Amino acid sequence: MGSTTPSRWLPLALLAAIQAGSAWAADAPAVGFRKMAVPETAQNRALEVAVWYPTDDSSRNATLIGDNPAFVGVSARVDAAPQPGRHPLVVLSHGYGGNWTNEQWLAVDLAAHGYIVAAANHPGTTSRDMAPPGAVKLWRRPGDVSRVIDALNGDPQLSPSLAPQRAAVIGHSLGGWTAVALAGGRFDPERFAASCKAHPEMAACGREIGAEQPGPEDVAALSRSLADARVKAIVTLDLGLSQGFDPASLAAVTTPALVIAAGPGDARMPVELESRALADRLPAATTRYLAIDDASHFSFLNVCKADAIPLLEADRPGDGMICRDGNGRNRATIHRQVADVVLRFLNEVTPTP
Numbered sequence: 082m083g084s085t086t087p088s089r090w091l092p093l094a095l096l097a098a099i100q101a102g103s104a105w106a107a108d109a110p111a112v113g114f115r116k117m118a119v120p121e122t123a124q125n126r127a128l129e130v131a132v133w134y135p136t137d138d139s140s141r142n143a144t145l146i147g148d149n150p151a152f153v154g155v156s157a158r159v160d161a162a163p164q165p166g167r168h169p170l171v172v173l174s175h176g177y178g179g180n181w182t183n184e185q186w187l188a189v190d191l192a193a194h195g196y197i198v199a200a201a202n203h204p205g206t207t208s209r210d211m212a213p214p215g216a217v218k219l220w221r222r223p224g225d226v227s228r229v230i231d232a233l234n235g236d237p238q239l240s241p242s243l244a245p246q247r248a249a250v251i252g253h254s255l256g257g258w259t260a261v262a263l264a265g266g267r268f269d270p271e272r273f274a275a276s277c278k279a280h281p282e283m284a285a286c287g288r289e290i291g292a293e294q295p296g297p298e299d300v301a302a303l304s305r306s307l308a309d310a311r312v313k314a315i316v317t318l319d320l321g322l323s324q325g326f327d328p329a330s331l332a333a334v335t336t337p338a339l340v341i342a343a344g345p346g347d348a349r350m351p352v353e354l355e356s357r358a359l360a361d362r363l364p365a366a367t368t369r370y371l372a373i374d375d376a377s378h379f380s381f382l383n384v385c386k387a388d389a390i391p392l393l394e395a396d397r398p399g400d401g402m403i404c405r406d407g408n409g410r411n412r413a414t415i416h417r418q419v420a421d422v423v424l425r426f427l428n429e430v431t432p433t434p
């Protein structure tokens with residue numbers, strides 16, 4: 082098995098469970114799937130949302146969701162009835178240039194263990210929609226997640242199955258930044274600019290996000306609190322932009338956090354300046370940190386198919402790196418480890434309804 086780097090925040094019992102792995106429960110429910118649209122309002126943009134949930138409905142046949150020539154899809158029963166009972170909600174936030182399918186491997190695992198999981202595309206930072214001014218309006222991302230929580234709690238089909246008005250948020254890369262902001266981390270644009278001046282090689286400082294500087298209104302919006310009191314736990318998967326968070330705001334976060342990092346050696350996503358720096362600034366009593374040495378930044382995306390790299394390179398040169406992991410285990414094995422530790426963390430910090 083690939084190496085993991087525990088810290089003082091990761092209990093020995095939990096670490097042992099990670100190393101041993103966990104068996105899939107024989108009586109685990111099937112996974113249902115549906116899409117929903119959150120409409121545009123005068124203040125908010127329209128959102129495309131996908132939802133995975135536990136189901137006992139055998140009247141619907143399983144189908145592959147999100148399967149394409151490059152990435153392996155997941156099996157789910159479209160529009161199946163939700164399993165009776167109250168289930169905790171998890172909202173996934175994708176990274177820059179990603180989309181709602183990116184972490185569906187984790188969504189189906191959590192849904193099979195009793196969670197309702199939702200993921201939205203973030204306009205302006207999603208696949209095929211990454212142009213300014215949307216890309217610089219990062220403050221809209223936490224608002225997207227809050228609106229997803231609103232929508233599910235107001236949905237006549239899903240709300241009876243939800244533990245009301247509470248959620249966990251899991252984010253990859255820029256989605257990790259989104260999760261921290263929802264937990265109370267305040268972004269300081271001046272601090273972030275100074276960090277980029279000192280470390281211009283970081284992906285967070287690249288042209289993709291920084292090509293157009295935010296205007297005064299965007300700076301003010303980025304600087305205010307974007308916290309949502311309904312968010313009761315967060316998980317970050319190799320997050321970015323952590324250098325921009327005000328340290329005092331991070332020290333005041335009371336929401337339990339699991340910070341997972343990819344391996345060292347990536348100059349564009351340096352763990353010591355991103356995930357580890359975040360974990361060091363969050364309260365030790367409520368924060369756990371795990372580095373997965375043989376994971377790359379993109380190991381938290383879906384499993385790639387055999388011919389994915391040439392296909393991605395043909396579409397956009399350089400994108401083949403999306404399918405490259407570290408020099409240890411394959412992506413599916415890394416996913417199993419991540420899903421196990423995330424599930425155990427959420428089960429521990431989010432009470433059963």
